Amino acid sequence: MTKLRAGLIGTGTIAHSAHLPAMRYLRHDIELVAVADIRAEAAEAAVHEYGAETWYSDYRELLERDDIDFVDICTPEFLHCEQVVAAAKAGKHILCEKPMAASVAEADEMIKAARDAGVMLMIGHSRRFTDRYRNTWAAIAEGQIGNVQLVRENERRPVAMYSALDLNTGYWTPDGERPWIADPEYTRGAALTNAVHEMDLARWFAGSDADSVQAESRIAGENVEVADFLSYTISFKNGAIGAAEIVNNLPRAYPYFHMLEIFGDKGYAKAQDPAQSPYEIWRESGMSFPANFDQLLHIDNAYIREIGWFVRAIQFDAPPPLDPWDARQALALSLAAVKSSESGRRVYLSEMEPDGGAA
Amino acid sequence: MSNEPNLVIAGDNDLASETARHAISAGMADPVYLWRTTDDPLVSQAPVVILADPPERLGFARMALDAGNQVVSLPITDADQQIDDAVTAGRCSLVSRLHGLPTMSRLAADCRSGSYGRRYGVFAAHRIPVNFASELEDALFNLLVYVASLIDSPLVRVSATTSELGGQTTAAWFIIARFADDTIATIEVTAILPDSDQPNGELVVEVTGSDAVLRAEPERQSVMVNGSNGLRKFPWYAEPPEFLLAQALTMLQDKRVESHVSAMRLLQRSGDAAVSDQAVSTLP
Ligand SMILES: NC(=O)c1ccc[n+]([C@@H]2O[C@H](COP(=O)([O-])OP(=O)(O)OC[C@H]3O[C@@H](n4cnc5c(N)ncnc54)[C@H](O)[C@@H]3O)[C@@H](O)[C@H]2O)c1
Numbered sequence: 001m002t003k004l005r006a007g008l009i010g011t012g013t014i015a016h017s018a019h020l021p022a023m024r025y026l027r028h029d030i031e032l033v034a035v036a037d038i039r040a041e042a043a044e045a046a047v048h049e050y051g052a053e054t055w056y057s058d059y060r061e062l063l064e065r066d067d068i069d070f071v072d073i074c075t076p077e078f079l080h081c082e083q084v085v086a087a088a089k090a091g092k093h094i095l096c097e098k099p100m101a102a103s104v105a106e107a108d109e110m111i112k113a114a115r116d117a118g119v120m121l122m123i124g125h126s127r128r129f130t131d132r133y134r135n136t137w138a139a140i141a142e143g144q145i146g147n148v149q150l151v152r153e154n155e156r157r158p159v160a161m162y163s164a165l166d167l168n169t170g171y172w173t174p175d176g177e178r179p180w181i182a183d184p185e186y187t188r189g190a191a192l193t194n195a196v197h198e199m200d201l202a203r204w205f206a207g208s209d210a211d212s213v214q215a216e217s218r219i220a221g222e223n224v225e226v227a228d229f230l231s232y233t234i235s236f237k238n239g240a241i242g243a244a245e246i247v248n249n250l251p252r253a254y255p256y257f258h259m260l261e262i263f264g265d266k267g268y269a270k271a272q273d274p275a276q277s278p279y280e281i282w283r284e285s286g287m288s289f290p291a292n293f294d295q296l297l298h299i300d301n302a303y304i305r306e307i308g309w310f311v312r313a314i315q316f317d318a319p320p321p322l323d324p325w326d327a328r329q330a331l332a333l334s335l336a337a338v339k340s341s342e343s344g345r346r347v348y349l350s351e352m353e354p355d356g357g358a359a
Numbered sequence: 360m361s362n363e364p365n366l367v368i369a370g371d372n373d374l375a376s377e378t379a380r381h382a383i384s385a386g387m388a389d390p391v392y393l394w395r396t397t398d399d400p401l402v403s404q405a406p407v408v409i410l411a412d413p414p415e416r417l418g419f420a421r422m423a424l425d426a427g428n429q430v431v432s433l434p435i436t437d438a439d440q441q442i443d444d445a446v447t448a449g450r451c452s453l454v455s456r457l458h459g460l461p462t463m464s465r466l467a468a469d470c471r472s473g474s475y476g477r478r479y480g481v482f483a484a485h486r487i488p489v490n491f492a493s494e495l496e497d498a499l500f501n502l503l504v505y506v507a508s509l510i511d512s513p514l515v516r517v518s519a520t521t522s523e524l525g526g527q528t529t530a531a532w533f534i535i536a537r538f539a540d541d542t543i544a545t546i547e548v549t550a551i552l553p554d555s556d557q558p559n560g561e562l563v564v565e566v567t568g569s570d571a572v573l574r575a576e577p578e579r580q581s582v583m584v585n586g587s588n589g590l591r592k593f594p595w596y597a598e599p600p601e602f603l604l605a606q607a608l609t610m611l612q613d614k615r616v617e618s619h620v621s622a623m624r625l626l627q628r629s630g631d632a633a634v635s636d637q638a639v640s641t642l643p
Contacts, residue, residue, distance in 0.1 A: 147525060149522070149524040149525055149531075149551065150522075150524070150531065150549065150551060152484070152547065154482060156567065156572070214518040214520060214535060214638060215535070216516070216518070216535045216536075216537045216543045217543075218479075218480075218537075218541045218543055219541075220477075220479040220480075220541075220567075220569070221569070229479055229480055229543060229567075231480065231482075231535050231543050231545040232535070233518070233520040233533040233535060235520055235522075239522065239523075239525065241520065241522050241531065241533060243533050243545075243547060245480065245482045245543075245545040247479055247480060247567050249479075250479075250567060250572055251476075251569065251570055251571060251572065254572055263524075263549070263551045263552075265524075265525050267553060268551075268552075268553070344516055344638045344640070345637055345638055346518070346636060346637055346638070
């Protein structure tokens with residue numbers, strides 16, 4: 001099988017922590033040709049560490065190369081539409097990070113651009129590619145818990161989420177100070193940062209599109225100007241409920257907390273991180289979880305699978321392992337939750353359609 | 360010593376009589392008048408703690424308030440102007456059965472001392488087995504009152520989604536409540552566990568804040584038996600009346616009117632929100 005030649009746009013946190021390492025692992029299938037980033041140091045680090053031939057500060061130069069088969073877009077969501085449409089016009093297959101875009105209209109434009117250009121488009125909802133979630137979904141699909149009635153997913157993170165302290169590049173700070181992820185000019189907060197994952201999973205597990213959502217949100221921490229707290233209840237068309245409480249700005253020592261509970265009419269599936277750690281140590285300074293052997297949220301091979309299956313689909317001219325329509329629907333749900341929390345009323349998904357639900 | 364009771368416990372059930380017995384033997388109040396039914400006279404000016412079954416609570420409360428007594432009651436859900444006025448005036452407060460669980464009483468005390476810094480939110484879920492669905496409302500009301508007791512801020516808005524979960528009657532409540540200080544409470548009560556699960560079900564309450572996250576899950580300390588009767592958990596506590604009574608006595612002294620008004624509004628307006636299928640504003 002011939003290797004596919006790749007370009008990566010946006011060499012920030014998720015690129016360095018997940019996409020570039022996965023591409024290196026998949027080196028027998030992928031050759032990383034070039035990267036692009038407006039931050040020279042982040043792009044140079046990618047060339048240096050992951051062996052790309054060259055880097056550009058303008059992604060359009062990368063797209064002009066005719067020796068690139070696909071691009072992997074790892075920039076913030078407000079850039080996704082522009083960059084995906086440009087990549088499609090340049091004839092490149094496209095893997096693009098979640099959330100799909102900043103609006104449903106943009107998501108539709110991206111799907112249309114890819115279709116018109118005859119290229120593959122996939123949105124990287126990485127959690128669909130982890131063992132834990134795939135096994136859970138398989139158990140549901142096999143009928144082990146019966147018809148799904150409730151998907152409860154609570155997700156909480158420490159304050160470090162907004163500083164990317166542990167990673168070599170740090171978040172992009174457009175104004176030189178505040179990361180884009182905390183800035184209302186660039187994003188919509190928890191709904192798009194992580195709730196969109198939970199909503200995508202809830203749709204997947206419930207096996208239904210959403211009818212409506214009720215939500216409340218707030219700014220809890222002092223380091224952000226976007227909602228870092230979101231609570232929502234989704235009513236799915238098939239009668240199932242999806243509910244979550246997402247809190248992203250907790251004390252520094254708080255662990256990545258994740259609770260997944262799926263109740264069906266014949267049983268349930270549950271998982272929780274890290275309270276059910278197989279190994280816990282208590283010290284004077286508090287509790288630690290040195291070995292959470294299989295964290296629910298741990299990405300391990302998710303990106304290898306995500307990128308690997310995407311590449312296989314291109315190689316075999318098969319449909320993408322994840323239809324961009326699913327990402328579009330998860331985005332619509334996230335934006336509906338934002339709208340509900342801002343307006344204080346139930347929001348129907350039909351209202352999120354670019355034509356106002358007239359269709 | 361006079362024989363005038365210094366506490367009245369209202370109700371004709373095990374909880375009321377055990378609590379009265381405990382109040383005396385633990386020296387928390389003595390003498391205690393056990394006021395069994397509203398047909399009996401209320402012979403004392405002492406504070407009244409109403410532990411009666413749900414349909415009887417309103418009658419006890421009205422009689423006690425008419426007589427000028429201070430009242431603490433398990434959840435009263437009837438819309439009633441007299442109760443409304445009394446709660447707003449600090450003459451009547453609501454206590455939850457959950458305050459009787461040692462873990463939950465400790466969490467409530469830690470919340471009162473503000474040990475979490477700036478409060479962000481409260482998540483509270485109580486799941487019970489499907490065949491206990493008839494107890495869903497009682498579980499809901501107790502959880503609402505308990506959650507409100509953790510938050511000393513006026514309720515601003517509440518939304519509720521209910522579901523039959525595939526059955527005939529309401530088997531699930533999902534409530535999101537917003538308070539004036541921006542605390543967001545996420546409350547879920549569902550009759551969703553397999554029938555083999557234990558009747559008490561599972562309870563978890565988490566409070567998130569700038570300095571700490573508190574998490575209470577009382578059932579974690581229990582002996583689990585998975586046998587021919589299905590899964591049975593025997594918690595390490597026996598719901599001692601001590602904690603419920605201690606909470607009631609605290610409420611009589613330390614009047615957090617704001618949180619009692621919120622508790623009452625949550626009880627009243629969650630139903631409205633569910634019926635209208637829309638968020639309901641609760642400010643006057
Ligand atoms: N799948 C997941 O679980 C997951 C996890 C984290 C982030 N993400 C998503 O990945 C995306 C990026 O997030 P991040 O955390 O890596 O942010 P980041 O700020 O660390 O990285 C973004 C990068 O894009 C670069 N950039 C900005 N404008 C550019 C432009 N015009 N052209 C080229 N590069 C540009 C920035 O310099 C920065 O290096 C977001 O959409 C985010 O939601 C997904």
